[in-house]
Amino acid sequence: MKQANKLKAVRGQAAWSISARWLLSLSGLLGLLSWGLLAAAKAVEPSASPTSTAATSLLAQVSAVDAPSSVPPSEAPILPNPAADYRVPALQPDFTGSLWIGSWQGLSRINPETGQVQARVNVPSRTIGSLAQDRVGRIWLGTYEGLVRVDPRTNEITAQNFRLPSRRVLSLLIDTRGFLWAGTDEGLAMISPDRGLLMTTVRDLPGVSANALALDNRGFLWVGTLNGLVEVDTASGFPRRQITGLPGQTVQTLAVDDQGLLWAGTPNALLVVDPATGQLLRSVTVMRDRNVLSVAFDRSSSVWVGTSSGLFRLNPLTGAVLGQVPNLPSGRVLAVAPNVGNKVWVGTSEGLAWVSLTTGAATPHFGFVSPTVLDVRR
Structure with a gap:
């Protein structure tokens, strides 16, 4: 009897040993299989090699705000984040009548008549500094991490990762031929919007940083730099002349009036320049010693001037x-978009607002303002 029990115990141990070995073998096979699948996945993963001078086109899914919601879009602000930056440096009206908002909270599109948020688009970088719309309606974003193209019909990113003089894009402009000019803190680049190709780079730009861009009535490109103005031939990409010795030296914003004169904002002046002769015509007296950050003209030819100490409307004559x-x-006004939705839309360092053309009073858009502004308004 004892011998039989002993024999059963031995057989049990043997069976357990075989089972254990089988489990270990199975575990090993599964491990090898998992490793193989991971290696295969990595093998087909797209390479992260640097882009060539031809722009890399990348289709990425972004979020649209068209899904049904229990809260109307205009009443659904970005969730407040006290540590976030709510500046709005860029405003771009589009061909459909919408207004695109480039802020450090991301990219959004609103109905400027009602303020209703139509879309919030996920983009690779929220540090948006400039916006432009090309001839077929695509929206271009200049961010501190590069240039991005968005299809407004689908809210999808359709191109990015262009090899620019610098990834820090400060200004954007579409020229008379339809090419996109991107100003960076280390020079200029010209891009074909349709093909997404980098056509020209201007690295040795006098004044280095392309802070602001404007086209004169002759089709020449004017660049506001750290050391005055530079005129660029858009056909050749070569600088034609430089205007230095301006009050304030650094040109931060540019606009062209209905007479074709160039208005330039510097850290302590608002200047008027004749682009045909390059002559400084005048410094606007009331703007002397003011830090001018944005300039725009409305349909009545009034000039709206955004400074670090408020927004002013001037008689340009x-x-x-x-x-x-x-x-x-x-009070720090970074962007102005007059005559959009029968209002003047204003981007500030603490958020977005609109100005009534009837009363002249400003109303913050509570979907795009700092929590501190919300607290003060309560």
Whole structure:
């Protein structure tokens, strides 16, 4: 009997040993299989090699705000984040009548008549500094991490990772031939929007940084730099001349009036330049010693001037102040878009607002303002 029990125990141990070996073998096979699958996945993974001078086109899924929601889009602000940056450096009206908002909270599209948020688009970088729309309606974003193209019909990213003089894009402009110019902190680049190809780079730009861009009535490109203005031939890509010795030296913003004159904002002046002769015509008296950050003209030819100490409306002929806008989210005005939705839309360092053309008063858009502004308004 004892011998029989002993024999059973031995057989049990043997069976357990075989089972254990089988499990270990199976585990090993599974491990090898997992490793093989991982290696195969890595083998077919796209290479992260640097882009060539031809722009790399990349289709990426982005989120649209067309899905049904229990809260109307205009009442669904970005969730407040006290540590976030709510500046709005770029505003771009499009061909459909919508207004694109480039902020450090990302890219959005609104109905400028009602303020309703139509879409919030996920983009690779939220540090948006400039916007432009090309001839077929695509939206281009200049960010501090590169250039991005968005299809407004699908809200999809259709191109990015262009090899620019620098990844820090400060300004964008479409020229008379339809080419896109991108100003960076280390020079200029010209891109074919249709093919997504980098056509020309201007690395040795006098004044180095292309802070602002404008086209004169002759089709020449003017670049606001760290050391004055540079005129560029858009056909050849070569600088034609440089204007230095301007009050304030660094040109931060540019606009062209209905007479074809160039208006340039510097850290302590608003200047008017004749682009045909390169002559400085005048410094607007009321803007002397003011840090001018943005300039735009409305349909009545008034000039709206955004400074670090508020938004002003001027008579461009006399330079007289026609009004100063109160109740903005911040006195630091980074972008101005007049005559959009029968309003003047304003981007500040603390968020977005619109100005009534009837009363001249500003109203913050609560979907795009800092929590501190919300607290003050409550």
